[in-house]
Amino acid sequence: MRELTFIEAAREALAEEMAKEPTIFVVGEGIGERGGNFNTTTGLYDLYGPKRLRDTPICERGFVGLCTGAAMAGARPVVDFMFIDFIMDAFGEMVNQIAKMQYMSSGRLKMPIVLRGCFGIGGAAATHHSGNYAPVFAHLPGFRVVLPSNPYDAKGLFKTALQGNDPVLFLEHKLLLNSRGKVPEEDYTIPFGQAAVPREGADLTVVAIARMVPLALNASEQLASEGLSVEVIDPRTVAPLDINTILESVHKTGRLLIVDETFGPCGIGAEISAQVQDLAFDDLDAPIRRLNGVHTPTPYSATLETAAVPQPETITQAIRNLMAT
Amino acid sequence: MRELTFIEAAREALAEEMAKEPTIFVVGEGIGERGGNFNTTTGLYDLYGPKRLRDTPICERGFVGLCTGAAMAGARPVVDFMFIDFIMDAFGEMVNQIAKMQYMSSGRLKMPIVLRGCFGIGGAAATHHSGNYAPVFAHLPGFRVVLPSNPYDAKGLFKTALQGNDPVLFLEHKLLLNSRGKVPEEDYTIPFGQAAVPREGADLTVVAIARMVPLALNASEQLASEGLSVEVIDPRTVAPLDINTILESVHKTGRLLIVDETFGPCGIGAEISAQVQDLAFDDLDAPIRRLNGVHTPTPYSATLETAAVPQPETITQAIRNLMAT
Amino acid sequence: MPNTLSKEQLLSLYRCMLTIRRTEEQLARSYQAGHIPGACHTYVGEEAIAAGVCAHLGHEDAVFSTHRGHGHALAKGVPVRELIAELHGKATGCSQGRGGSMHLFSPEVGLMGTSGIVGPCILQATGAAYAFQLRNLDHVGVAFFGDGGVNNGAFHEGLNMAAIWQLPVIFVLEDNRYATEVAFEYSSRNTNVASRAEGYGVPGITVDGNNVLDVYRTAGEAVKRARKGGGPTLLDCKTYRTRPHAEGMRDGGYRSMEEIESWKARDPIDALGKQLVADGTIVQNDLDCIENEIKFLVGEGVEYARTSPWPDPATLTDHIFSHGA
Amino acid sequence: MPNTLSKEQLLSLYRCMLTIRRTEEQLARSYQAGHIPGACHTYVGEEAIAAGVCAHLGHEDAVFSTHRGHGHALAKGVPVRELIAELHGKATGCSQGRGGSMHLFSPEVGLMGTSGIVGPCILQATGAAYAFQLRNLDHVGVAFFGDGGVNNGAFHEGLNMAAIWQLPVIFVLEDNRYATEVAFEYSSRNTNVASRAEGYGVPGITVDGNNVLDVYRTAGEAVKRARKGGGPTLLDCKTYRTRPHAEGMRDGGYRSMEEIESWKARDPIDALGKQLVADGTIVQNDLDCIENEIKFLVGEGVEYARTSPWPDPATLTDHIFSHGA
């Protein structure tokens, strides 16, 4: 099967849907002729022109509010934030308008809007270009929150986002954008709320998010040589969250570690832990553990930046520790 | 001892600190001559005038950004949001600037700024005037998050906020504003990160937040007549969170219920649950349970609004269920 | 130009204004009687603006408003009874009891929504206009907002985008001189918003907001230009609310009795009625008939609201997402 | 007016500009050599603005900037070596390696901070001015920002507050005609920002941003007025960056070689040097001496950065709060 990079796969999904659906338009800074700071729209401007690939002024709140109204009036906007950090100024439009519009209108209005952006710590991007707000939008009602970990999922999940009628926050980890993977030529979609199990195992369950998935798979591979059988689960979407796949795994292994680059307090790992200990109390042979990015703004310098994020060694160590508990 | 309402106690704290510290100023809509929509500043304008009680245009992002710069230049701003929902447009200034300023400047800048606002579901305020973003600011690093449940705590915690050098989100539940309680004449403060135990018990621990504290106390009172001994813990601040007081209690009772009006997913209860099952795994005789407001935008009509929030009966029932588990 | 209006058109403007007036007066009474649980911001004194603008709009044209939206809803075609029922929190209300005064939705008649947050309506109307332009439809987006919204970033970002993309949107500023109790002269050094619109490249027209014929004429030109691809217009309508900011609030301290009386003397409904009788277009009896029609309509609306069912708590979480939560 | 400048003053303006130029050129080389891990936005071509404005400022005056802040840092007094070390991510950098190019902090010399987010600096400078006014100090706040910031809500809200409260703040717009690759003529229909400032009641002055004497003169008047309580000023400095938006980025597609060359021909440093030699104020040798001084300074700075220690990972979470996390 052919291989594509993560960003090529996501772009292919966008191109295919734009070809089918004339009301899809993209807004963002440099997503027109330039093709996007992260090549998210390369080539599309030549096909669809300025109205459907709309370069914006630097007014995140403004163009998110504009897209809200456009979605209410029959269009299907895609907001390309470049760095997801830039959603911050649009928070009110997202939380009080987009997320609540279908509810407030008792379902008479739909809100088919996809907000995408690159996130994650790496490349000395420093604290204004390293954020990830997935847990915030999992906490607040009204958004689907998608975090693909590979090109195949990126395309299939992005197509689901573009075909649906709900607000979607589509988060793309900067350090995964150029990772390659198999992507079939045939059309396909991946439903939200369905976890993947990229590795089966019997001794311990690791739930990993986005970039932590490849790291967890490597760690598991390494530990296999030590006779440890680790199962790795990739939720793919954290809202909705596929808790059943996690529960089944814990029922088998009795041990659960959640690895997430994002902050720990009130994070995804906290929610998974709270649900699992409640629903699978008797399945647990040891406490559920969380491995998160350090609870700090993201520093610039490599020595500090590295210390802020789970590393292959820290993951391996966390697994060993939990096995020994 | 004299009794004050919640809002009188908080206002007294503000008045006392403004009298001592000339660089404290308050900004907000209608907090000048009018004295605040919730009477948060009544009488202070006559004492301190327009520069220290500054009525603002409706530009939340703008005046929060202004206060950020003012704090960097030696003033001690208090932002009075009226309804805390209005922080949404100022989110970028709060998360990317205020919360990170001390870190980015390696501690050479302080950030003595208090952001206060009324929150909570009730009085048919509907979805744009019923929010509570405590879990979001517990998740993101850089803020102290304070949720007093009574007048005594309101004054003592607000004084700590006003005397400190860190950003504080001070959240006042609308339905508590006129509740009365004993407040000594003498000066006092309450440190952050120290939970209160308003009721001791042996059978089960209830951690309750803000308005849920009085409801939990009533429920416990009622269940006492059924021979059930419930301990009630009020964290008072959720960032920092006093986990030790909770752990000690669970060590004693073996059962934990967290009651919080705010949303469940990635909420305060999730974090408490995740920590307790990790740190007190063997103390638990039953799964940790959470009782939260329903994960939905807040509706207007009483029949719906009531169904969205934990009620005395649902709390009592949740306690009974957990005892039976 | 007024004389180009037929008797029917003139009477329908009169009927529209009086319908709003009598409905608001009824809502005020209902509020005082305790039948309206939430906020209630009336439009009394400003009726000419909604009537004069909406007379040019069809159901496909998209209207967005803010907290003071009753008049816009009625002028756009929301039945009186559905508005009254909504404020009573009944399932038969235009938002099925989910919204109340500040969250009115009737997309079927092009009332796309009112918002409890100041600002978003400006951006959403711009976005609806974007969708219409993208879809090659000759519909227009219309935003109604107050002087308080002018100082908000949404005004700046919305007008700029409308200008650079020449979007078919009408910005209707209702400058009633106060934002709650804060005077526009205080919160803006330049209250000539028409001229400020020109600064963005948006034609700005100052309008006598208490003269429905002036509003009708200027709005007509703006809507016509927008439909023809001529881009946005801002109507700077000078007007006044003769009731308190919201029912139950004080109305003293920030403005004088004389000021209120001087504006009551310029009542837009009396003015049109007197003029039409004076120039012989109609006789007093025509007005009395309309008065009676409306009296009946409003009375029937109250009865409808009173006897309508409450929303079913089982529907609490309906419509958060397009296909179930 | 230029002639009122002493030889020393003229030479220090020249020295300041050349220091920025040579430092930026070195940073560009260091970036290409792979010694700068993060982004690097140079100020080449715009040096006259930072030099001309900061010549009027003391360490107590508060400067706020954005992603293109190297020039402002140097002009405000940050040592060359500390800037170079910061971009190298070393503990001896002005932000101790936490910030990099977009997060420069030296409060001790009044560089209050640069931000990776476009907009906040406008509000923060306004806020510093608020604090100075409150504290009865005659210091000023200064915001440097680009044309891209003009369309952001922060511009609107900041200028309005500065105007209504007559705050001692200078808004220095660096209109270099592009926001990354998006032309200002595209993102604004009206690029005469000086006139738009007048719309807020803020005096606006159009300045030749490539003529340091013009900048010096107009900035001097603005700073003087602000210190005297005369309120804010906006300087609309027309300039151009002659390097790509950021190092490592393409510089084609959106602008022509001719355009770049035409601006290089208007180089602000050459212009001043030639003029001073021509009018006999100095001889070429004076310039050569300065060139050599700076060459040494920059070389020494690179060596300093190269040999400085990395930040200690143990300091990762220092300074999140004023007294430990």
Ligand SMILES: Cc1ncc(C[n+]2csc(CCOP(=O)(O)OP(=O)(O)O)c2C)c(N)n1
């Ligand atoms: C973003 C935001 N901030 C504050 C409020 C609280 N608030 C409700 S109405 C109002 C005044 C609005 O004044 P204006 O825009 O002139 O409209 P008017 O009430 O005069 O019709 C304020 C401050 C709000 N609803 N939204």
Ligand SMILES: Cc1ncc(C[n+]2csc(CCOP(=O)(O)OP(=O)(O)O)c2C)c(N)n1
């Ligand atoms: C709020 C926000 N949105 C987007 C960006 C990404 N970004 C960085 S620089 C830039 C262009 C800025 O242009 P301008 O303000 O003119 O400054 P210049 O680079 O020309 O000096 C953009 C869009 C950002 N930093 N902040």
Ligand SMILES: [Mg+2]
């Ligand atoms: Mg008003």
Ligand SMILES: [Mg+2]
């Ligand atoms: Mg620029």
